[in-house]
Amino acid sequence: MSGTLASPGAASAAGPEPRGLTARSLNEDVLRLIGRPGPVWIVAFVLDLVVLLIGALALRNEIVLGLGVGGWTRPVMWATYITNFVFWVGIAHCGTLVSAILFLFRSHFRRAVYRVAEAMTVFAVLTAGLFPLLHVGRPWFGYWLFPYPSQRGLWPNFRSPLEWDVFAVSTYLTLSAIFFLVGLIPDVAVARERVENPVLRGLYRLMSAGWTGSNRQWRHFYGAYLYFAALCTPLVLSVHSVVSWDFAMAQVPGWHNTIFAPYFVAGAIFSGVALVINLLIVIRRAFRLEHLVTLEHMEKLAKLVLLTSTIVGYSYLSEIFMAWFGPSDAERDLFLSRYFGHFWWATWTMFTCNVILPLLLWFKPVRRSMPALFVLMLFVNLGMWFERFVIIVTSLARPFEPYTWGVNYRISWTEIAVTAGAFAWFFLFFLVFVRVLPAFSITEIKETLPVPRRRQP
Amino acid sequence: MSAPGGGTEAARGRTHRGVMGVFTYVDDAEAAIRALRQAGHRDLQVFSAVPYHELERALEQPPSPVRWICLAGGIAGLVGGFALCIGTVLWWPLVTGGKELVSLPPFVVIGYESMILLGGLFNLIGLLLLARLPQRRSPAPYDPRFGEDRIGVWVPGAGAAASRAGQLLAGNGADEVQHHA
Numbered sequence: 225m226s227g228t229l230a231s232p233g234a235a236s237a238a239g240p241e242p243r244g245l246t247a248r249s250l251n252e253d254v255l256r257l258i259g260r261p262g263p264v265w266i267v268a269f270v271l272d273l274v275v276l277l278i279g280a281l282a283l284r285n286e287i288v289l290g291l292g293v294g295g296w297t298r299p300v301m302w303a304t305y306i307t308n309f310v311f312w313v314g315i316a317h318c319g320t321l322v323s324a325i326l327f328l329f330r331s332h333f334r335r336a337v338y339r340v341a342e343a344m345t346v347f348a349v350l351t352a353g354l355f356p357l358l359h360v361g362r363p364w365f366g367y368w369l370f371p372y373p374s375q376r377g378l379w380p381n382f383r384s385p386l387e388w389d390v391f392a393v394s395t396y397l398t399l400s401a402i403f404f405l406v407g408l409i410p411d412v413a414v415a416r417e418r419v420e421n422p423v424l425r426g427l428y429r430l431m432s433a434g435w436t437g438s439n440r441q442w443r444h445f446y447g448a449y450l451y452f453a454a455l456c457t458p459l460v461l462s463v464h465s466v467v468s469w470d471f472a473m474a475q476v477p478g479w480h481n482t483i484f485a486p487y488f489v490a491g492a493i494f495s496g497v498a499l500v501i502n503l504l505i506v507i508r509r510a511f512r513l514e515h516l517v518t519l520e521h522m523e524k525l526a527k528l529v530l531l532t533s534t535i536v537g538y539s540y541l542s543e544i545f546m547a548w549f550g551p552s553d554a555e556r557d558l559f560l561s562r563y564f565g566h567f568w569w570a571t572w573t574m575f576t577c578n579v580i581l582p583l584l585l586w587f588k589p590v591r592r593s594m595p596a597l598f599v600l601m602l603f604v605n606l607g608m609w610f611e612r613f614v615i616i617v618t619s620l621a622r623p624f625e626p627y628t629w630g631v632n633y634r635i636s637w638t639e640i641a642v643t644a645g646a647f648a649w650f651f652l653f654f655l656v657f658v659r660v661l662p663a664f665s666i667t668e669i670k671e672t673l674p675v676p677r678r679r680q681p
Numbered sequence: 682m683s684a685p686g687g688g689t690e691a692a693r694g695r696t697h698r699g700v701m702g703v704f705t706y707v708d709d710a711e712a713a714i715r716a717l718r719q720a721g722h723r724d725l726q727v728f729s730a731v732p733y734h735e736l737e738r739a740l741e742q743p744p745s746p747v748r749w750i751c752l753a754g755g756i757a758g759l760v761g762g763f764a765l766c767i768g769t770v771l772w773w774p775l776v777t778g779g780k781e782l783v784s785l786p787p788f789v790v791i792g793y794e795s796m797i798l799l800g801g802l803f804n805l806i807g808l809l810l811l812a813r814l815p816q817r818r819s820p821a822p823y824d825p826r827f828g829e830d831r832i833g834v835w836v837p838g839a840g841a842a843a844s845r846a847g848q849l850l851a852g853n854g855a856d857e858v859q860h861h862a
Contacts, residue, residue, distance in 0.1 A: 246830070247730060247829055247830035248829050248830055251828070251829055371765060371769065377772065377773050378773060379769035379770075379772070379773060381775075381777055382765075382766040382769070382770070382787060382788060382791050383777065383778070383780055383784050383787040383788075384777075384787075387791075388787070388790040388791065388794075391790070391791055391794040391795065391798075392790070392794050395794045395795075395797055395798040395801075398798060398801070398802075399797065399798065399801040402801060402802075402805050406805065406808065409814075410730075410828075413828060414730070414828040414829070417825035417828055418825075433809075433814040433815035433816070434814060434815050434816035434817055434818075434819070435814070436728055436816075436819045436820075436821075436823050436827070437728050437729055437730060437827055437828060438726050438727065438728050438819075438820065438821070439725075439726065439727040439728075439729075439732075439736065439737070439740055439742065440726070440811075440812060440813070441812045441814070442729070442732040443732075443737070443742050443745050443812075444745045444747055444807075444808050444811040444812040445732075445808065445812060446732060446745075447744060447745025447746075447747040447748060447808075447811075448745070448747045448751070448804050448805070448807060448808035451747065451748055451751045451800075451804050452801060452804060455751075455755075455797050455800050455801050455804065456801075458793075458797065459794075459797045462790075462793060462794065462797075466790060466794075666730075667730065667731055670730055670731045671731050675707050675733065675735075676705055676706050676707055676830070677706055677707055677708045678706040678708055678709055678854060679708055
């Protein structure tokens with residue numbers, strides 16, 4: 225038990241606590257999600273499979289016919305796939321923020337929402353990891369990205385930011401999956417004792433590894449959990465910094481900028497929290513869990529979106545200022561082109577969704593209205609997808625050599641189908657997750673309940 | 682009493698010898714642990730749905746040594762990351778972009794990520810080893826109520842010592858005292 229950051233019951237004074245819960249009813253509330261799916265879930269699952277199939281067919285088309293069907297046009301050789309990669313890595317960041325960083329900061333409101341965020345992290349990294357493989361054209365040679373002693377003695381170029389990315393993203397996937405699975409152990413042990421389905425029971429027995437909640441287990445569990453959090457915190461900050469350096473290390477106008485690392489990290493948390501809000505709104509409504517994930521929880525997440533929106537907005541304005549104030553004509557020209565050129569619509573979609581619309585979150589009624597928050601968070605993620613599109617495509621479409629400026633990239637149907645398929649891939653994992661594993665942390669929410677004492681201190 | 686995941690311990694041919702006290706209140710369990718330790722019982726096992734500081738203090742548990750295993754992994758990762766970069770560029774000296782072969786600043790990223798990766802993996806291994814996971818057999822009779830809202834205090838032993846332990850558990854507010862022989 226050593227290493228526990230807060231004694232049970234300590235949260236009540238520090239943050240919102242779920243209402244009207246007892247230790248027993250909490251088990252029932254959370255485990256109620258597991259089991260036989262209803263018609264809405266089945267319809268969502270089938271639709272998801274259909275979209276995934278369309279994406280898979282588009283991908284098959286591209287592998288057979290070549291990368292040309294992917295809409296690449298010189299000089300825009302990084303387009304939607306890398307946009308999707310950065311978008312999904314960004315989405316992943318919220319989970320680690322909520323589960324690790326807020327754990328270290330003893331922010332107790334995270335307890336009710338972190339499992340959903342953590343699951344989202346793992347599934348988002350799994351989705352992000354697809355795109356560099358698709359982008360290289362021959363995904364079956366993806367293992368060439370990793371260092372291994374080959375017959376030819378060749379090794380990856382460790383001075384390349386793209387290789388840094390391989391290390392950063394694969395480390396992130398490994399640690400976020402471990403953090404997620406370790407955090408599940410006490411909860412699946414509870415589920416193990418209750419579930420009747422033999423397949424699920426076998427799964428929980430495997431995942432719980434014989435957990436009994438003994439003092440020895442708790443002692444080392446929280447000792448290790450603290451260090452997982454301590455390791456994941458610098459990791460999450462480094463991963464999107466490294467992703468940003470894929471761009472910032474190049475001298476392409478619009479990319480070669482020292483603000484990129486914090487700008488990308490803030491944007492990642494911004495979009496990730498927005499998607500967590502969307503998912504939580506659906507789950508708490510579908511399973512009637514408003515007493516578990518309260519309006520206070522949702523409002524705190526909305527404030528996090530507002531905070532990161534201001535950082536993202538500051539970054540946009542800072543980029544514009546530096547282009548105007550700095551010595552580079554190419555940079556100045558690029559920003560004029562970005563906001564008033566061929567892709568003006570993408571840039572203004574980005575700016576409107578990420579800077580202007582989130583200003584509504586200054587108003588408490590908006591933060592506490594679930595329909596308003598849901599729609600607003602959809603716009604935030606639309607804007608964040610376009611942010612990555614703008615950074616990648618507009619910069620590549622306006623390089624130093626003016627003779628290439630006339631060639632304008634157009635998104636292809638293959639890219640649209642693969643992008644939609646990636647969303648379906650992500651939601652496929654998520655739909656299965658809410659029906660198979662405890663989507664809320666029984667243990668951590670239980671820690672927010674009053675400690676059962678015969679004699680009150 | 683059942684084994685974790687179903688089936689009784691007796692049905693599996695496994696028996697435990699000792700006394701299990703089942704408590705509702707943390708302060709009762711804490712008082713029982715202190716009394717048992719004063720009576721010379723040092724190998725107690727406590728089961729609960731969440732960790733409680735009160736019980737941790739009563740058991741006088743030191744911090745988990747898993748942090749040293751994690752530190753060892755972090756150091757191994759940091760050294761290994763730099764060694765991988767430096768070793769491979771020296772093994773196959775291929776100049777790219779006119780840069781130094783051994784370019785330490787870019788290698789910092791690989792060293793840093795490797796440090797976190799191995800630190801995390803060692804942390805996991807440390808947790809599994811120290812918590813003795815996965816375990817097929819619980820060190821005490823397991824009750825699914827311990828995953829809900831009850832606290833179990835297990836005192837291994839038999840005979841007169843077990844009887845005295847049972848009295849101490851009952852005297853400190855245990856809802857149930859179960860003797861396993």
